[in-house]
Amino acid sequence: MANEHRSACPINLTVEVIGDKWSMLVLRDMIFGGRRHFRELLTKSDEGIASNILADRLRRLAEQGIITRADDPSHKQKAVYSLTEAGIQLLPVLCQMGMWGRRHMPVSEDMALRSRLLEEGGWPLIRALMDELREVHLGIPRPPGTPSVSAQLLAAYEGAVASLGRTPDTQIASNKN
Known part of the structure; x- marks a missing residue:
């Protein structure tokens, strides 16, 4: 072959x-x-x-x-x-791409927020999001008492959009994770 x-x-x-x-x-x-x-x-x-x-x-x-x-x-x-699991392990790659894009491309404030928050939260936040993805996609429960990273990112997005005087994008706001 x-x-x-x-x-x-x-x-x-x-x-x-x-x-x-x-x-x-x-x-x-x-x-x-x-x-x-x-x-x-x-x-x-x-x-x-x-x-x-x-x-x-x-x-x-x-x-x-x-x-x-x-x-x-x-x-x-x-x-x-x-x-x-291989797909979930691509999350850090996506995070790095977002960070690079935020630094070098003309991104909008609201769309760059997730990248900034993940960068600020570092590996602990990225690992927590990976655990959340494992729960949703693989059925592996997160550690007890772990807050939803997706919910945190969504709340921050909605707050940023509201501070800009706009209505949140329903496509992003409807995130079910």
Whole structure:
């Protein structure tokens, strides 16, 4: 069997899995937006991914072991997507991308808030969010008494938007994590 990879470099191999234009945004929406159904991922993203591209990225991410797809018990024609442990371990990568973007790109204050809070909270906050994702996606309970990081991020976002005199984006405010 021929080698399917350009090289065995860990950065190259990671880029081959998640380095396209859409995969990280799909993961962002699953991690920070609580989106787990195709329709949610399709319609509630600011970037406007096409349905065929989304279907392809979800298939690829599942093939690579980053997410899983299962029948939704609440609706026979729906599937629910979940992060695997490998997908959850991409959270620090997303956090670093957000921090870089905040420093070097013209981001909006409200959209940069999550990145700033995660940076300020450091590894303890990131690990707590990873534990929360494990509970939601893998069914592994968080340590007792652990506050919801997603709820903290949502409250901060809503406060920031209100201080700017705007109404919170219902796509972000509806985060169920």
